[in-house]
Amino acid sequence: MIYDGHFHLRRKRLAFTETASTWRGCVVSRSNEENPACLAFARQFGHRCALFSGRGKQQAHWLLDLIEHRQAVAYKHLELSTADDTGHLMDLCRVSAAAGVPMVLHLSRHDTGRFDERDAERHLAAIVERFSDLKLLVSHLGGENFRTVLHWARRHKNIFIDTSCLSETAARANIGSATDLLTLIKDTVDVEQLVYGSDACWSASEQRASDDLGRVERIFSGAEMEKIKCANGVKLLNDFL
Numbered sequence: 001m002i003y004d005g006h007f008h009l010r011r012k013r014l015a016f017t018e019t020a021s022t023w024r025g026c027v028v029s030r031s032n033e034e035n036p037a038c039l040a041f042a043r044q045f046g047h048r049c050a051l052f053s054g055r056g057k058q059q060a061h062w063l064l065d066l067i068e069h070r071q072a073v074a075y076k077h078l079e080l081s082t083a084d085d086t087g088h089l090m091d092l093c094r095v096s097a098a099a100g101v102p103m104v105l106h107l108s109r110h111d112t113g114r115f116d117e118r119d120a121e122r123h124l125a126a127i128v129e130r131f132s133d134l135k136l137l138v139s140h141l142g143g144e145n146f147r148t149v150l151h152w153a154r155r156h157k158n159i160f161i162d163t164s165c166l167s168e169t170a171a172r173a174n175i176g177s178a179t180d181l182l183t184l185i186k187d188t189v190d191v192e193q194l195v196y197g198s199d200a201c202w203s204a205s206e207q208r209a210s211d212d213l214g215r216v217e218r219i220f221s222g223a224e225m226e227k228i229k230c231a232n233g234v235k236l237l238n239d240f241l
Helices: 035-045 057-068 083-099 117-130 139-155 166-172 178-188 202-217 222-238
Strands: 003-007 024-028 048-052 073-077 103-106 136-138 159-162
Touching (some): 003 222, 035 048, 057 083, 083 117, 139 166, 202 222
Parallel strands (some): 073 103, 103 136
């Protein structure tokens, strides 16, 4: 079985039928508008969901209530945060930590811009120092902030990394290749801190897995792969409920 810790629904068609009964994972919402569909999908088919934490008091209260009742986890794009978001970010951390629920963080951009390393460092430091028991899953290995994330993950075992966007992250972090990226990860953090993620839409997740996991399998052993592609994600994202 594969546990996909980071997959999406198609933007233009948010009604789905389950096609892979052995496939489980965490559906990740990309906007406030997608949140209801992702939550409904997760509930209908037995997945977990990470809901986008955007602006708006009504959305914020709704999300905090779901986290408090352990029905969802927060997905926070720190590169989109402003000074006005600090209070809400701390609320998300506080409620998640109290409920024993992990939190998903995004610390990179997908366009030509870059999320400043100093800002990524500042956010991670504030969260870890105030909420040392909170488990954090960083999307796409941190993107351009890969080295910062790796530095913090080496020091704090409650920081986990999803393996999606290997080639994109290698390029944004100025690392030679996805293989070089994975080798650096293997040499720096525990295998228990790695969670497979496809960053693909549900219908394409299986094909993406065969491509991405092939790269990972060249670096990690069979026993390590069982943890990365299933056990770690289940333990982090599934077993808290």
